[in-house]
Amino acid sequence: MTNSIVQLIKPKRYEDARGWFAEVYSIRDFAARGIHTEFVQDNHSLSVPRYTLRGLHFQTPPCGQDKLVRCVRGRIYDVAVDVREGSPTYGQWVSAELSAENGHQLFIPTGFAHAFLTLDRDCEVSYKCSGLYAPHHDGGIRWDSLGIDWPMPGGTAPELSIKDANLPTLDEFDSPFPYDGRPLAPLG
Ligand SMILES: Cc1cn([C@H]2C[C@H](O)[C@@H](COP(=O)(O)OP(=O)(O)O[C@H]3O[C@@H](C)C(=O)[C@@H](O)[C@H]3O)O2)c(=O)[nH]c1=O
Numbered sequence: 001m002t003n004s005i006v007q008l009i010k011p012k013r014y015e016d017a018r019g020w021f022a023e024v025y026s027i028r029d030f031a032a033r034g035i036h037t038e039f040v041q042d043n044h045s046l047s048v049p050r051y052t053l054r055g056l057h058f059q060t061p062p063c064g065q066d067k068l069v070r071c072v073r074g075r076i077y078d079v080a081v082d083v084r085e086g087s088p089t090y091g092q093w094v095s096a097e098l099s100a101e102n103g104h105q106l107f108i109p110t111g112f113a114h115a116f117l118t119l120d121r122d123c124e125v126s127y128k129c130s131g132l133y134a135p136h137h138d139g140g141i142r143w144d145s146l147g148i149d150w151p152m153p154g155g156t157a158p159e160l161s162i163k164d165a166n167l168p169t170l171d172e173f174d175s176p177f178p179y180d181g182r183p184l185a186p187l188g
Contacts, residue, residue, distance in 0.1 A: 008187040039128040053158035055115020063134035064110030074123035075099040086179040111177040145169035
């Protein structure tokens with residue numbers, strides 16, 4: 001079955017005197033949204049400096065990954081870029097603020113590059129992936145080659161890995177992802 005396009009998911013929180021409870025992943029509820037991904041790996045990262053930027057990343061076929069991203073400490077600006085060759089929205093992106101406070105999650109299917117900018121110090125991000133880590137299929141695009149309006153003060157140089165600082169630009173990138181006909185829509 002085909003997965004849905006990028007989706008912003010806002011799990012319901014059941015509040016009581018102790019705090020709250022939320023289902024952050026349920027195969028039943030995700031299937032009802034058209035997401036039929038089988039997740040096989042969970043990742044967790046800590047980014048210490050504010051304005052750390054990780055991305056834009058993907059794994060190339062046949063090791064592409066659907067991802068379900070949430071921020072469990074602090075706030076991040078999370079971005080998904082359409083890199084499906086031939087897509088009418090190729091190079092366009094959607095973004096959302098994900099935070100420990102709002103509990104929102106972004107579902108990012110294969111064919112999209114993913115990145116996030118941390119908006120606080122000490123941000124922890126946790127995400128599920130549909131494929132195992134495959135370092136020989138690691139790919140990426142430079143964060144500043146698409147005109148993404150990153151929410152940081154003008155002139156700020158984000159904290160980047162050496163690998164991310166040396167990624168190709170979108171113009172240099174030759175996409176291995178086919179367009180599958182699913183539209184990129186604004187996030188709800
Ligand atoms: C992604 C990954 C990395 N690693 C190792 C490789 C390296 O030594 C160390 C740090 O890797 P990276 O620099 O690639 O980590 P990072 O920059 O956090 O990479 C992540 O960025 C976000 C935006 C994503 O979407 C993820 O899919 C992933 O690409 O962790 C694994 O062992 N398993 C993994 O699944």
